[in-house]
Amino acid sequence: EDLLKQNRVLAEKNRIRFDQYHVHAIDVLGSIGSGKTTIIGQVVKELKGRYRIAAIAGDLTTTIDAARIQDKGAIVIQANTGKECHLDANLVLKALNELNLEDLDLVLIENVGNLICPGEFPLGAHQRMVVVSTTEGPYMIVKHPYILLESSVLVINKIDLAQAMEVDIHQLREDALNIKPDLKVVFANGRRGEGIQDLIEALNLSGE
Amino acid sequence: EDLLKQNRVLAEKNRIRFDQYHVHAIDVLGSIGSGKTTIIGQVVKELKGRYRIAAIAGDLTTTIDAARIQDKGAIVIQANTGKECHLDANLVLKALNELNLEDLDLVLIENVGNLICPGEFPLGAHQRMVVVSTTEGPYMIVKHPYILLESSVLVINKIDLAQAMEVDIHQLREDALNIKPDLKVVFANGRRGEGIQDLIEALNLSGE
Numbered sequence: 001e002d003l004l005k006q007n008r009v010l011a012e013k014n015r016i017r018f019d020q021y022h023v024h025a026i027d028v029l030g031s032i033g034s035g036k037t038t039i040i041g042q043v044v045k046e047l048k049g050r051y052r053i054a055a056i057a058g059d060l061t062t063t064i065d066a067a068r069i070q071d072k073g074a075i076v077i078q079a080n081t082g083k084e085c086h087l088d089a090n091l092v093l094k095a096l097n098e099l100n101l102e103d104l105d106l107v108l109i110e111n112v113g114n115l116i117c118p119g120e121f122p123l124g125a126h127q128r129m130v131v132v133s134t135t136e137g138p139y140m141i142v143k144h145p146y147i148l149l150e151s152s153v154l155v156i157n158k159i160d161l162a163q164a165m166e167v168d169i170h171q172l173r174e175d176a177l178n179i180k181p182d183l184k185v186v187f188a189n190g191r192r193g194e195g196i197q198d199l200i201e202a203l204n205l206s207g208e
Numbered sequence: 209e210d211l212l213k214q215n216r217v218l219a220e221k222n223r224i225r226f227d228q229y230h231v232h233a234i235d236v237l238g239s240i241g242s243g244k245t246t247i248i249g250q251v252v253k254e255l256k257g258r259y260r261i262a263a264i265a266g267d268l269t270t271t272i273d274a275a276r277i278q279d280k281g282a283i284v285i286q287a288n289t290g291k292e293c294h295l296d297a298n299l300v301l302k303a304l305n306e307l308n309l310e311d312l313d314l315v316l317i318e319n320v321g322n323l324i325c326p327g328e329f330p331l332g333a334h335q336r337m338v339v340v341s342t343t344e345g346p347y348m349i350v351k352h353p354y355i356l357l358e359s360s361v362l363v364i365n366k367i368d369l370a371q372a373m374e375v376d377i378h379q380l381r382e383d384a385l386n387i388k389p390d391l392k393v394v395f396a397n398g399r400r401g402e403g404i405q406d407l408i409e410a411l412n413l414s415g416e
């Protein structure tokens with residue numbers, strides 16, 4: 001309806017702006033505590049030598065995630081999400097106003113912890129990646145097909161806990177590929193930095 | 209705004225209906241995979257001898273949760289949440305139309321996996337309980353104060369994984385009590401049924 005259309009118009013404006021300055025933008029989604037901030041932090045740590053990176057962190061009441069990503073070496077803009085259950089293109093537009101895009105190559109956007117409505121609200125990023133965790137159980141992929149259809153990369157995180165959770169990570173990967181056959185699936189232990197190289201490759205960021 | 213007000217009006221209607229038939233209703237919230245279905249199932253298994261129980265399960269594309277709760281011994285109505293990121297009073301009203309409330313004592317409602325917007329959409333239940341998981345990390349309580357303010361019981365689930373996650377469950381409890389001093393906090397391992405007795409007591413369901 002109207003709000004969705006309005007958001008798409010703003011998302012397009014954001015996209016044009018990113019392209020104007022040759023900045024690659026990635027929207028990072030995933031449920032609460034799945035490991036988005038950890039994974040973003042590891043990607044920043046690994047790539048800051050090669051790219052000038054900024055992140056947009058959206059949180060309700062704290063700046064914890066923004067601080068954690070900043071510590072890894074990125075400029076971070078805190079988006080004030082209020083009580084919204086998803087980031088929207090307008091919040092991203094405001095955050096972009098605080099960045100000098102001409103001095104950046106890569107922008108990583110941490111979306112709000114939700115696997116349902118962010119699908120309806122594109123931000124103007126070039127690609128979307130979803131971070132799920134083995135600790136969410138074996139059904140979490142089959143229960144959330146729509147968000148995967150909108151994404152190019154899926155990170156199955158916290159593989160170190162798969163055994164304790166009795167979750168088969170290869171089954172999760174198969175569930176994901178049944179939904180979207182060309183999805184790139186990466187296994188990770190975000191805390192240990194395992195899988196980050198694979199992720200960087202899956203995001204097409206290892207080239208230069 | 210308008211939709212919120214409309215929802216509150218319907219929630220009030222649901223509440224009156226529950227009271228008319230002396231049915232106690234509990235809204236169960238928590239992030240994706242935190243353990244809502246597992247915990248509801250354990251409560252059903254424990255109390256079905258003493259109460260006639262129905263559950264309302266809300267899921268996007270599957271009936272997995274409904275089946276799991278049914279197996280424990282409750283009547284289950286599947287609410288078709290579409291792409292909504294929260295249950296609303298209207299969906300609950302439709303579900304109630306499929307139940308014979310005169311033959312029930314307790315209704316457990318599993319809300320959608322989201323800790324933000326369900327706070328804005330009361331369903332007409334008598335109380336709300338939140339299920340969080342140690343696997344979501346140490347900040348998850350301080351990041352979501354609003355949902356706790358609306359709830360009477362917090363379950364800190366998956367305590368078996370607290371050590372692997374390096375999460376201090378007593379700190380989580382303290383974080384919660386700092387937000388809402390009269391909140392009842394229960395530690396649980398839903399899979400093993402640990403903490404379910406404490407939960408039943410915290411929900412005031414152990415009396416009869």
Ligand SMILES: Nc1nc2c(ncn2[C@@H]2O[C@H](COP(=O)(O)OP(=O)(O)OP(=O)(O)O)[C@@H](O)[C@H]2O)c(=O)[nH]1
Nearest residue numbers: 032033034035036037038113158189190191344345
């Ligand atoms: N065991 C284990 N813990 C992890 C892994 N990755 C992240 N964590 C931990 O999981 C918790 C949550 O990680 P975050 O990176 O904050 O997750 P998030 O998705 O950003 O969380 P929110 O922004 O609060 O929704 C933290 O305690 C992390 O240290 C992993 O691969 N294995």
Ligand SMILES: Nc1nc2c(ncn2[C@@H]2O[C@H](COP(=O)(O)OP(=O)(O)OP(=O)(O)O)[C@@H](O)[C@H]2O)c(=O)[nH]1
Nearest residue numbers: 136137240241242243244245246321366397398399
């Ligand atoms: N290790 C461990 N696993 C648990 C515990 N409680 C539940 N689980 C597992 O966690 C996974 C998710 O549990 P669910 O009960 O489906 O969680 P949920 O909140 O209903 O998930 P959604 O409805 O999909 O959002 C399942 O694999 C459960 O078996 C626990 O205390 N410890």
Ligand SMILES: [Mg+2]
Nearest residue numbers: 036037065110
């Ligand atoms: Mg985060």
Ligand SMILES: [Mg+2]
Nearest residue numbers: 244245273318
């Ligand atoms: Mg469930």
Ligand SMILES: [Zn+2]
Nearest residue numbers: 085086117293
């Ligand atoms: Zn939303």
Ligand SMILES: [Zn+2]
Nearest residue numbers: 085293294325
């Ligand atoms: Zn919502």
